[in-house]
Amino acid sequence: MAEVDEAVSSKTFDANRSAAHVIADDAEALAVAHEVAARLAKGAAGRDAERRLPHEEIEWFSQSGLWAITVPKAYGGAGVSFVTLTEVIRIIAAADSSLGQLPQNHFGLVDVVALTGSEAQKQYFFAQVLGGKRFGNGFSEKGTKNVLDLKTSVTRDGDHYVVHGTKFYSTGALFADFVPVLGLDAERNGWLAYIPKGTPGLSVIDDWSGFGQRTTASGTVTLDHVRVPASHVLPAHRVTDFPTLNGPISQIIQAAIDAGIAQAALADTLTFVRARSRPWIDSGVERASDDPLTVREIGHLHIQLHAAEALLERAARVLDASAAKPETTEDDVARASVAVGEAKVLTTEVALLAGEKLFELAGTQSTLAEHNFDRHWRNARVHTLHDPVRWKYHLVGNYYLNGVKPVRHPWN
Known part of the structure; x- marks a missing residue:
């Protein structure tokens, strides 16, 4: 690379x-x-x-x-x-x-x-x-205690800030006009430096080797004492210090991606079963699309996908209702985070299920490399690892049972 x-x-x-x-x-x-x-x-x-x-x-x-x-x-x-x-x-x-x-x-x-x-x-x-300019990202780091344990520093120096550190999972940075990098000051407050492409000391390395989402270029960004004008640095800590919808916005986009993966996998399943797959010998039918057990599974997948899409739209409407208010409250953010969490559970599960069921229903021919159908499951498996969906169940249950509002951060 x-x-x-x-x-x-x-x-x-x-x-x-x-x-x-x-x-x-x-x-x-x-x-x-x-x-x-x-x-x-x-x-x-x-x-x-x-x-x-x-x-x-x-x-x-x-x-x-x-x-x-x-x-x-x-x-x-x-x-x-x-x-x-x-x-x-x-x-x-x-x-x-x-x-x-x-x-x-x-x-x-x-x-x-x-x-x-x-x-x-x-x-x-x-x-x-x-005008068409794109933002990449330099948020996450490898080898730290957790996703919020950042080592990258952002230090004020007159009319500039100096950014130093190494980032990974930097989706889009390779294609970006600005690479916004998250770092901490001496008081461990978070700052986002929107670093223009070509700035001395900024390097974007194409070393993403994940088996899914292969063309996101989610590799390494290194920052060797990069100087950034103060006009390009924003106080990221304010996004979570005060009630905002930034976390739910990030999460609902993630859920929408997974819903799209599920839709693509199911569409390829339907096309292949109709045109190429063979019915099982005990089914007594001439076409795979008439196999009663295959028909049943296709019905189940559509129900799961439509349920996920319905919760996704519902969550988006909760966000819209909160955004329409003059001021966003803690209760607004909590409702939005929970609604998005519910959607994310179903979009995660249906994306993985649709990617796996494709092969079961379409049959052995569907595994041939010429089709590359495995990309759907690979993409779903990699993308849904951004944050553990098991914690979404906990987030939702704790809110409804105990009235506990989700912690405000980009993964809620």
């Missing part, structure tokens, strides 16, 4: 990019999502099989305007509902789940700007996003 030459790639990248389309409203966002998904789906299996990074495809995706749909209307964006955002992600993830995951952190980071940015920072960063 090669390290990216940031300075060269950023100059080439910007020179060839035109301004992105600006989407006007929710209806247009959904229409554009379907158009982009149809285009992305055509090469998805091949990109996964060859681990061919989607440099061209991500340009189509972001230039379509979909990466800017959460920019508030007051700043020229569509300011779409969470119902629409969730559906857009699900549509794209069903076409290619790696590309569906790439803007997940981007949308969370747009929300951080809205929640914690100064007026000048909002004007600047929202204009960048509307």
Whole structure:
């Protein structure tokens, strides 16, 4: 795996990019999502099989305007509902789940700007996003006690901050115009430095070797005393110090990706069973699609998927209701976290189930490498490891039984 030459790639990248389309409203966002998904789906299996990074495809995706749909209307964006955002992600993830995951952190980071940015920072960063610029991420680290035990430092130095450390699971950083990096100051407060691509000391390394979500480039970011203007640094700690929806927003996008994976796996199951699979000899039927036990399993999968989609939409509506209030309260955040947690349980389970059942119902032919159907289960298994769904059961039960509000952090 090669390290990216940031300075060269950023100059080439910007020179060839035109301004992105600006989407006007929710209806247009959904229409554009379907158009982009149809285009992305055509090469998805091949990109996964060859681990061919989607440099061209991500340009189509972001230039379509979909990466800017959460920019508030007051700043020229569509300011779409969470119902629409969730559906857009699900549509794209069903076409290619790696590309569906790439803007997940981007949308969370747009929300951080809205929640914690100064007026000048909002004007600047929202204009960048509307112009087609993408945020990657430098959040997580390997080898620490837990996901919140960060070693990366962010230190004030006059009109700049100095960022030093190493990140991993840096989804989208390889394709990003800004790599927002989370680090701690001396008081262990979290700060997000939105580091422009090409900044000296910033290196993005393509060393992601996960067996699923292969083309997310979720590898390493190193920061060797990177100097960042204070205008590019935001107080990330305020996102959880006060009641905000940032955590539930991050989580509902994750759930939408899993729902998309399940949809894709089920669609491939139906196509293969109808066209290629053979009925079992004891079934007494001529076609696999008439095998009563296969029909039963297909029905079960659809019920599970539709239940997951229903909870996903319900959770998005809870988010929309909370966002419409003049001020978000602790109770609002708790309700949103629980609603999203419920959806995430079902989207996780149906994504894994659909990926596994594909082979049982479609038969041995479906395991041939030429189909690459195993990507659905691999993608579901890897993506659903972002946080343990067993803790979602605990979160939901503890809220309803004991009235305990979920802890505020990006995984709730």
